[in-house]
Amino acid sequence: MNAYSGYTDQQLVVLLKQNNETAFRAIFDIWHKKLYHFSLRYLNSREQSEEAVHDALINLWTSREKIEEDQPLGAYLYTICKRLCLNRIREAARYNAASENLWARYQDISHSTEDILNLAELEAFTALGLEKLSKQQQLVFRMSRYEGLSQQEIAERLNISKETVKKHSAEALKTLRVHFEAYGLSCLFFVFMSKM
Incomplete structure (x- = not known):
């Protein structure tokens, strides 16, 4: 007391x-x-x-x-x-508005020119990048991006610390960014990540 x-x-x-x-x-x-x-x-x-x-x-x-x-x-x-x-x-609203604007811009560009990659191809390309991650990084990434879980929720489900989740998430994003940049698709990396 x-x-x-x-x-x-x-x-x-x-x-x-x-x-x-x-x-x-x-x-x-x-x-x-x-x-x-x-x-x-x-x-x-x-x-x-x-x-x-x-x-x-x-x-x-x-x-x-x-x-x-x-x-x-x-x-x-x-x-x-x-x-x-x-x-x-306010910060979340600004982020969401910027994300929506970026996505709308990407759709305008992709509809007005020949598609460089359609969304299915982009997802397949991302799946190839995911194979470069460790099993734990893949798991953390999927739980965060596909299931929408917070870092705390992932930590609780996997019985690891929140700091470990942050580390795996940061490493996964870094590896995927390099994967996209290697093919000159860094702008699509940010578009794709914002839609997940």
Whole structure:
């Protein structure tokens, strides 16, 4: 049990401003779960919500000197968390819009000129690239790209760490990018990856 578990938010903020890490831990313990459920309503993703909460609490620690002691801590944390969630939503919307524009452009180009590769050929070409990956990289890639699982979900299913999943995913993408570039198809690599 934290030494400051009975303290009020205002008392914890006073201690926090004095660089007291135990007070920060008490705030973390009190607010983490509340902020997580709050973020989950916006983001509908466990992983994204967890990241938003951690970012909000890191923001609290790094800007602790600027916090007003009489300001309600909950309102402060919810405001930060909401801003971070909305930033993630905007970022995802921009990414999706860019991906759709790129795909539409590719379709326009492919319809207006002779098709260099149709989608079936592109998928077959990608399958050849997948054969160059280790079995574990192939598995992680397929679970991520074809099944739409998050890194955390893949880690849980394969009983490996999230960091190992990230490593396999990065290596798989690197190998596939080289495979596409070797045939002068690097632009198609990004189009194909964005549609998965």
